[in-house]
Amino acid sequence: MMAGAIPLLWASNPASAQKIGPICASDGLPTENAPEAGAGFLELCARNRADGSGHLVTESTLLHFLGLSVTKAQRDFERAELIPVFNQWISAVAAAAKAGAGTKATLAGRFAAFVANLGSGETFRDGPEAAEFRLITMAEGPAQSPILGIMIDYSGLRPRGHYATDPDLRRFFVASRYAATAPFLVRASGATLVSEQGAQNLFAAAHQLSQWMNAGAAGDLTRRLFARLETAFGRTEDFSALDLVGDARAPEAIRADWATSAGRRQRLPGVLDVVMDVKALGGEDARSAAISWRYLPGRRQGESAAFQALTFPNTGAALDPAAQAFGLGTIGGQKVKAYAGLDDYFALLGVDTGRKSREAGFADWNTAFERAKLELLGEAGRDASAFTRFAQAVLKLPRPGRLEAVAGHFVHERHARALYDKQSATSTPKGLRLKVEQGPPLLLTDPAFIEAFADLARARAAQFPGAGWELWMRFIAGLPAIINAQSAGCLSGAAADRLNGIDRELEATWDATDDHPIVVDIHTAGGEKKVVEIGIGWPRILSHAGARGGMFRICQFKQPQANRLTDAEFAEMLARNGTANMVWPPLEKS
Numbered sequence: 001m002m003a004g005a006i007p008l009l010w011a012s013n014p015a016s017a018q019k020i021g022p023i024c025a026s027d028g029l030p031t032e033n034a035p036e037a038g039a040g041f042l043e044l045c046a047r048n049r050a051d052g053s054g055h056l057v058t059e060s061t062l063l064h065f066l067g068l069s070v071t072k073a074q075r076d077f078e079r080a081e082l083i084p085v086f087n088q089w090i091s092a093v094a095a096a097a098k099a100g101a102g103t104k105a106t107l108a109g110r111f112a113a114f115v116a117n118l119g120s121g122e123t124f125r126d127g128p129e130a131a132e133f134r135l136i137t138m139a140e141g142p143a144q145s146p147i148l149g150i151m152i153d154y155s156g157l158r159p160r161g162h163y164a165t166d167p168d169l170r171r172f173f174v175a176s177r178y179a180a181t182a183p184f185l186v187r188a189s190g191a192t193l194v195s196e197q198g199a200q201n202l203f204a205a206a207h208q209l210s211q212w213m214n215a216g217a218a219g220d221l222t223r224r225l226f227a228r229l230e231t232a233f234g235r236t237e238d239f240s241a242l243d244l245v246g247d248a249r250a251p252e253a254i255r256a257d258w259a260t261s262a263g264r265r266q267r268l269p270g271v272l273d274v275v276m277d278v279k280a281l282g283g284e285d286a287r288s289a290a291i292s293w294r295y296l297p298g299r300r301q302g303e304s305a306a307f308q309a310l311t312f313p314n315t316g317a318a319l320d321p322a323a324q325a326f327g328l329g330t331i332g333g334q335k336v337k338a339y340a341g342l343d344d345y346f347a348l349l350g351v352d353t354g355r356k357s358r359e360a361g362f363a364d365w366n367t368a369f370e371r372a373k374l375e376l377l378g379e380a381g382r383d384a385s386a387f388t389r390f391a392q393a394v395l396k397l398p399r400p401g402r403l404e405a406v407a408g409h410f411v412h413e414r415h416a417r418a419l420y421d422k423q424s425a426t427s428t429p430k431g432l433r434l435k436v437e438q439g440p441p442l443l444l445t446d447p448a449f450i451e452a453f454a455d456l457a458r459a460r461a462a463q464f465p466g467a468g469w470e471l472w473m474r475f476i477a478g479l480p481a482i483i484n485a486q487s488a489g490c491l492s493g494a495a496a497d498r499l500n501g502i503d504r505e506l507e508a509t510w511d512a513t514d515d516h517p518i519v520v521d522i523h524t525a526g527g528e529k530k531v532v533e534i535g536i537g538w539p540r541i542l543s544h545a546g547a548r549g550g551m552f553r554i555c556q557f558k559q560p561q562a563n564r565l566t567d568a569e570f571a572e573m574l575a576r577n578g579t580a581n582m583v584w585p586p587l588e589k590s
Contacts, residue, residue, distance in 0.1 A: 002336055006453075030547075031543050032540055038538065039125050039541070039550075040550075041064050041515060042062075043515070044550050046439060047548075048500070048548055051549065052439055053439055053543075053548045054439035055441040055500045056442050056542055056543060056548050057441060058401060058444045058445075058550065059190070059445045059449060060405040060539065061157040063405050063408060063409035064408060064536075064550075066189040066409070066453075066456070066460070067413075067415075067416075068509075068510035068511070068514050069460075070416055070460050070464070071511070072414055072468075072510045073460070073464040073468065074232075074464055075511070077232065082172075082228060082232075085221060086367060087120070087341065089171075089218065089221040089224075090112075090115050090175065091116050091120075092218035093112050093213050093222075096112075096215060097109040097112040097113065098113070106149070106208065107147075108208035108209045110128070110147055111132075111205065112212065115179050117129070117177035118136075118174060119172070120171070121171050132147045134413060136154055136157050139154050139155050139158035139564075141562045142154070142155075142275045144187065148184075148202070150182075150193070150198070150202070151192065151274075152183075152275065153275050153425070153524065155524075156423065157174055157181065157183050158564050159174060159566075160519075160520070160565070161415050161416070161518070164190045170247055170331035176296055177419055178296070179294070180298040181273065182294070182295065183274050183292035183293075183294065184293040184294070185202055185204060185205040185289075186199065186203060186239070186259050186262075186293065187199055187289060189258050189276070189289040190280040190281075191276040191278065191289045192274060192275070193277075199255070203293070206239075207254070209454040210244040213241035214242075214244065214245055222241055222242070226396035233417065234301065235299065236294075236297035236300060237266065237268070237269050237422075238265060238292050238294045239262075239294070239297075240293065240294055240295075243293075253353070259288075262518065267291065268288070268291065269290045269291065269422075270308060270309075271298075271300060271301070271308050271390040271423070272286055273290075273424075274292065275526065278313050298421060299422065301417070301422070302375055302377065302383060303345060303382065303388070303522075304422055304423055304424045305376070306344070306345070306373070306376035307340035307345075307424035307523050308340075308375070308425075309368055310340050310348075310368055310369065311336075311337050311338060311340050311424070312329075312331055312338055312527075313336075315362040315363070315364055315365055315368045315399050316336070317334055317336055317363050318336060319361045323358060323361050325358040326343065327340060327344070329525050329527070329528050330527070331426065331528065336351055337362050338528055339530075339532045339558065340523045340532065341534065342407055342410070342556055345410065346403070347369075351395050351398075353585065386455070386456055386459035386460070387456065389455070390453065390455065393451075393455075394449045404552045405552075407584065408536050408552025408554060409553075411518060411535060411536045411554065414534070415518045415520045415521055418520050423524060424510075426525040439546040440491075440546065441547055442544060442549075443481070443482050443483060445479075446483065450479045450480055457473070468508055471508060471509055472506065475505055478498060479576070496578075503510060517536055517538060517570050517571045517574055518536050518575065519536075519555070520533065521559070524561060525561075526561065529560060530558045530559060530561055531559055531560075531561050532556065532557075532559075533558070534554070534555065535570050536552055536553065537557070537583075539551055540552075553579060555582040555584060556584045557581070
C-alpha cells in the first residue's frame with residue numbers, strides 16, 4: 001500500500017461489508033458537488049438520511065457541530081447565569097447612586113442610571129440620555145458621547161450574532177457592550193481629545209462609581225458577575241472597580257499612580273478599542289493614551305492583541321503601494337496595513353496560506369510580527385488560547401481541507417465572543433415515512449486531530465459547565481477506534497451507524513436554528529471607516545463513494561464601519577451576490 005494511504009471499509013450493518021478503495025493524502029479532497037443553496041450541515045445530514053447517502057464526516061463537520069454546541073451552551077449560560085446577575089447588578093449600582101443623591105446630579109450618577117435604564121429597555125425622551133440613546137441605536141461609528149463628553153465608536157454596539165433577534169439578549173448586548181466600550185480615560189491626550197480637566201472629571205466619576213459598585217448588595221453582585229465573566233471569557237486588561245477595593249488614597253493620587261504603573265499592573269491595553277488620532281500622539285505611546293477604567297471591562301484576547309500589533313502604525317508604510325495585499329489601506333493619504341485578517345492569524349502560527357509575502361510588504365513588518373506573535377502566544381506559548389493551541393497542534397500535520405476547517409471554527413469562536421472581546425481597531429406534508437437505509441459513511445480525519453479536538457471540547461466544557469457535554473465526550477471517545485477500523489478495513493455496522501447518526505446523537509447540545517451563515521467583524525480601520533468581516537457561508541458539498549458532507553466556505557471582506565453585518569444581512573448578501581468576491585483565497589487552492 002502506498003505511503004499516506006488510508007484503506008477504508010464501511011458497512012451499513014454488521015452483517016454486510018463493502019470495501020471502498022483507499023484515499024491518499026496526495027489525492028486531495030473528495031469530489032465537490034454542485035452547491036446546494038440553503039443547505040447547512042444539518043440539512044445535509046437530513047438529505048443523506050432521506051436518500052440513503054452515507055454521511056461524509058469531515059473535520060469541518062466536527063468543528064461546525066462543536067461550534068453549534070458552544071453557541072447553545074453560551075446562550076443557556078447567559079440566560080440562566082449571566083443576564084439575571086447583570087440586570088440585578090446594574091439596578092443595584094443605580095440604586096446605590098440614587099441613595100447617594102447621585103442620579104443625574106453627578107456624571108457618575110447619570111452614567112449608572114443610564115446603563116440601568118438601557119438594560120431594562122427604558123425609552124429616553126429628552127436630554128443627554130436621549131441623544132446618547134440615538135447614537136447607540138444608529139450605531140454608525142465614532143461620535144462624541146453626550147453623557148461622557150468623550151469619543152466612542154458606537155458602531156460596535158449594534159447587536160449581532162445570536163443577540164440580534166431575541167429582545168432580552170438584544171438589551172443585554174447593548175447595555176453590557178456600552179458599559180464595556182465607554183472608556184473613562186486616565187490620561188489627558190491630544191490623540192483622544194481628553195484634556196487634563198476632562199481626565200480628572202472622568203476619573204472622579206470612575207472613583208465614585210467604584211465606591212457604589214463595591215459596597216453592600218451591589219458589591220456582592222459585582223464580585224459574582226466579574227468572577228463569572230473571567231471564568232467563562234478570560235481576563236481583562238482595563239482598570240475596573242475591583243482595582244479600587246481597599247484603596248483609600250485620594251482619587252488624583254490613584255490616577256497619577258495608575259498612569260505610570262499600568263504596565264506593571266497588567267492594565268496597559270494591548271487591544272486599542274479607544275477612538276484616537278494617531279497623528280496627534282506626538283511621540284506618546286498609543287497604549288498609554290488608551291489606559292482607562294471601564295464599568296464592565298471587555299476581555300483581552302491574544303488574537304485581537306496580535307491583530308492590533310500587525311496593523312498601522314506598528315507595521316509602517318507599504319513598501320509597494322501598488323501591491324494587492326488584503327491588508328492594504330489608506331490612512332492619512334499614506335498606503336499602510338489598515339486591516340488584519342485570517343492570513344495574518346495563520347502566518348503567526350507558521351502556516352503560509354499563499355498570501356504571506358503580500359501581507360508582509362510593510363516597512364516595520366518583522367518587528368511588528370514578532371510582537372504580534374508574543375501577543376498571540378505569550379512566552380513559550382504559555383498564553384495561547386485553547387483554540388490557538390488546538391490550531392497549532394492540528395496544523396502541524398496538514399491535510400486537504402484542514403486549514404478551512406480550522407478557519408471555520410475560528411469564525412465560530414469570534415462569533416460567540418463578539419460581545420465580550422475587545423476588538424482591535426485602526427455585518428412537505430407531515431406523515432409517517434419509511435426509514436431509508438443509509439449508505440456507508442466516512443470519517444475524514446486522523447488521530448492527531450481528534451486528540452487536539454478532544455482537548456478543545458474539554459476546554460469548552462470547562463468554560464460553560466452544564467448538561468450536554470458528556471454527549472460530546474462520549475462521541476469523541478469513540479472516534480479513534482473508528483479511524484483505526486477504517487484503516488484496517490473493518491468498520492462495524494455500529495460504528496457506521498454512529499457516524500451516520502452524528503447529528504442525532506449530538507442534537508441536544510445545540511439549537512438547530514443556529515445552523516446558518518454567520519459573520520463577525522474582527523478589526524476596525526477607523527481611518528477608512530471600514531471593518532474586516534469574516535464569515536462562514538453555506539458549506540461546500542463534498543462526496544466520495546456515495547458519502548456526502550460539507551466543508552466550511554470561508555469569507556473575508558471589508559465592510560463600512562457604520563454597517564457591521566448581522567447574520568441575517570450576511571445571508572441576504574450571499575443570496576444576492578454569492579461568494580465570488582469574498583471567498584477567502586485558500587479555498588480556491590484546496
